[in-house]
Amino acid sequence: MTDPILSVRDLAIAYRTGRKESVTAVSGVDLDLYEGQSLALVGESGCGKTTLGLGLLRLLPGLGEITSGSLTYRLKDGRRADLLKMKKEQLRRFRWNEAAMVFQGAMNAFNPVIRIVDHFADTLRDHSDGKQRWTKAEVEARAGELLETVRLDPDRVLQSYPHELSGGMKQRALIALAIALDPQVLVLDEPTTALDLLTQRSIVQQLHELRKKFGFTMVFITHDLGLAAELADRVATMYAGRIIETGSARDIFYAPKHPYTAGLINAVMPVKGERPALESIPGYPPSLKAMPDGCAFNPRCAFATAECKQDRVPLELLTDRPLAMHHSVACLHHDQVILRRKENANV
Ligand SMILES: Nc1ncnc2c1ncn2[C@@H]1O[C@H](COP(=O)(O)OP(=O)(O)OP(=O)(O)O)[C@@H](O)[C@H]1O
Ligand code: SF4
Ligand SMILES: [Mg+2]
Incomplete structure (x- = not known):
């Protein structure tokens, strides 16, 4: 537990708001994430939780940029990588394979005209380390296995379009998709916010089980302190x-x-x-x-x-x-x- 999986030092993130204007949404962030830990990032709306979460995976939208600081990861093969120096191709392999994110507002995260199985195909083929080709049969087998892990019926879900699934089913499918390449780190941004209480409970239970099974390190972004208390070993306000x-x-x-x-x-x-x-x-x-x-x-x-x-x-x-x-x-x-x-x- 001495070498963190993820180390952030003095990180600052700004959004461009005009030709020569920008606002700093995150600054001076120091954070170490240790293997197997579950960290809840809590705070009021607008405090920068999503921005930081996106920054950790270099997934900021076009107008957002990391303006200073350092961000290093210990890769699966044990090497330490400077995430800020990674080129496009390295980043593509890093995302989903090393660290994945379940985005806020995930209900809309699926492409509505693409079947669930094809979302899995795209993620597995686009982000894997290149050692496997991911044939149709391999995709279906892996996706089916993951969907079963989050208690969804692959026969029903794989060939469905996103709008044919309930909110809770979509959220589960997204979590399954995020862990498709067995990432070391999973960042979940408000994964239960739009769900009813019973579905929330069941997702929380599922996350406990998934962590036990796959052992990923988790960053859980929420403004719900009850959820943070339930899921987190550590909390950052x-x-x-x-x-x-x-x-x-x-x-x-x-x-x-x-x-x-x-x-x-x-x-x-x-x-x-x-x-x-x-x-x-x-x-x-x-x-x-x-x-x-x-x-x-x-x-x-x-x-x-x-x-x-x-x-x-x-x-x-x-x-x-x-x-x-x-x-x-x-x-x-x-x-x-x-x-x-x-x-x-x-x-
Ligand atoms: N694309 C953007 N352009 C300009 N400002 C932005 C952009 N995205 C976020 N911000 C600003 O950055 C700050 C942090 O936003 P962020 O979405 O990270 O907060 P949050 O803590 O995730 O909030 P919430 O709990 O509502 O999801 C806010 O003041 C927000 O207005
Ligand atoms: S007491 Fe602490 S939290 Fe309050 S203003 Fe001073 S430094 Fe900030
Ligand atoms: Mg947010």
């Missing part, structure tokens, strides 16, 4: 494009040290125990075009002092545990932060 706290699920849900993380937890109703009055976080996240000086959370923070308005606050290591299990926070007054709600039955 994002605010205004930065990671402002990271720790084990236990650290984050029982002893958060950033006022924003504590605020998020206090804003969620526990499912057992007393029903406390929920607290909301006052104000709104800042606009990317008008970031406050110093700690970006300072206009909303009950602990803010003049010092908080001066310089950017870096992540500080709070524990002397091995790095894979550290707790870090970007707050000058973290020693004053105590979770008001002790009962957190979601964890």
